[in-house]
Amino acid sequence: MATTKRNNASKKTKTKKASWIRRAVVIVCAIIAGVLVFIAYRVFGPNTSAFADKKYFYIRTGSTYANVLEGLEEQNIVSSRNSFDFVARRLGYPARVKAGRYQIKWGMSNFEIVKLLRSGKQAPVQLVITKLRTRNDLVRKISNNLEADSTALRLLLHDQVYLRQFGLDSNTVMCAIVPNTYEYYWNTSAETAFEKLEKEREEFWNAERKAKARNLGLSMNEVTILAAIVEEETNKNDEKPLISSVYLNRYKKGMRLQADPTVKFALQDFGLKRIREGHTQFDSPYNTYRYGGLPPGPICTPSVKTLDAVLNTPETDYIYFCARSDFSGYHAFAATYQEHLANAHKYQAALNKAGY
Numbered sequence: 001m002a003t004t005k006r007n008n009a010s011k012k013t014k015t016k017k018a019s020w021i022r023r024a025v026v027i028v029c030a031i032i033a034g035v036l037v038f039i040a041y042r043v044f045g046p047n048t049s050a051f052a053d054k055k056y057f058y059i060r061t062g063s064t065y066a067n068v069l070e071g072l073e074e075q076n077i078v079s080s081r082n083s084f085d086f087v088a089r090r091l092g093y094p095a096r097v098k099a100g101r102y103q104i105k106w107g108m109s110n111f112e113i114v115k116l117l118r119s120g121k122q123a124p125v126q127l128v129i130t131k132l133r134t135r136n137d138l139v140r141k142i143s144n145n146l147e148a149d150s151t152a153l154r155l156l157l158h159d160q161v162y163l164r165q166f167g168l169d170s171n172t173v174m175c176a177i178v179p180n181t182y183e184y185y186w187n188t189s190a191e192t193a194f195e196k197l198e199k200e201r202e203e204f205w206n207a208e209r210k211a212k213a214r215n216l217g218l219s220m221n222e223v224t225i226l227a228a229i230v231e232e233e234t235n236k237n238d239e240k241p242l243i244s245s246v247y248l249n250r251y252k253k254g255m256r257l258q259a260d261p262t263v264k265f266a267l268q269d270f271g272l273k274r275i276r277e278g279h280t281q282f283d284s285p286y287n288t289y290r291y292g293g294l295p296p297g298p299i300c301t302p303s304v305k306t307l308d309a310v311l312n313t314p315e316t317d318y319i320y321f322c323a324r325s326d327f328s329g330y331h332a333f334a335a336t337y338q339e340h341l342a343n344a345h346k347y348q349a350a351l352n353k354a355g356y
Contacts, residue, residue, distance in 0.1 A: 046107045047083055049076045056123060057102045060147060061187050065094035068117070077104055078113070088114045101125065101186030127182045131231065132301045133270060135174065146188050153190035166198050167221070171297035175224040178204045179303050204304070212311040216248065227310040228298035232261035239330055240309035245316040246333065257288035265299035325350035
């Protein structure tokens with residue numbers, strides 16, 4: 001009887017022990033599962049801060065992994081720096097930092113962010129260049145949108161030896177700019193940025209356009225310089241060839257161009273409304289009232305339409321033009337000074353009548 005009681009007690013003890021072990025195993029498994037879920041969430045769960053649909057993260061050339069971590073916080077990209085660091089180190093990212101501009105979408109996980117940054121797959125910059133007037137305008141345009149150093153770019157645009165290989169100098173350097181939309185990687189250097197622009201220029205000046213320039217008796221740079229004046233004179237594309245014919249006729253006759261936009265450029269006063277006699281006396285090689293021939297460089301970056309308008313300049317006997325009296329934005333053209341005076345009187349009378 002005693003033996004039976006001892007056996008029953010032993011069985012109960014074993015049963016309790018087995019039950020405790022099962023509970024302990026379940027608890028341990030739950031803890032492990034919880035840890036795994038936590039780790040999986042940290043790796044594959046979202047870790048972006050609260051921002052709109054997308055944001056761009058910039059990594060400068062020469063940055064270290066520590067710089068990246070600081071940037072992620074400063075630019076408010078990730079909500080948890082530590083969890084990003086945890087994943088990044090396990091994926092070997094600290095040794096594979098690549099400069100660039102990366103598009104981070106809201107809700108991306110640490111794994112997705114690290115994979116993107118490690119791959120170096122940048123979001124390109126669409127650099128839209130329209131009308132620029134000066135080298136400083138170009139420097140600002142590029143340095144405000146790309147990593148390219150503004151000082152390095154400014155020096156490049158004045159480097160006569162470097163520019164000579166492209167048939168340019170510090171005056172004609174803006175002839176290299178054909179207004180267009182250019183795609184760059186953000187971490188592009190100053191030299192690479194300029195050479196991409198120059199490549200576009202080479203493609204623009206195909207055999208047909210070069211032949212048209214020769215027929216006009218102009219070089220590619222001279223066409224651009226003339227087109228820049230036309231660009232500043234009118235925004236009427238259908239009138240640009242006639243404006244070009246006036247200046248081309250003057251140029252070939254050895255007359256001074258006397259183009260008002262060149263005076264504004266010489267004075268660097270682009271908001272000037274009326275050119276007065278005092279303005280025309282300003283001493284600058286860009287002032288075509290004082291100096292004959294074309295200016296030494298373009299006064300702006302003319303559009304493709306304007307460049308082609310100059311290349312397709314018709315033969316006319318026009319020497320003069322002035323604004324029409326109907327205020328349409330178009331011009332009245334004349335072959336003689338007497339005709340020009342008559343047109344100018346009509347316009348002046350219209351101004352007086354309108355109270356200007």
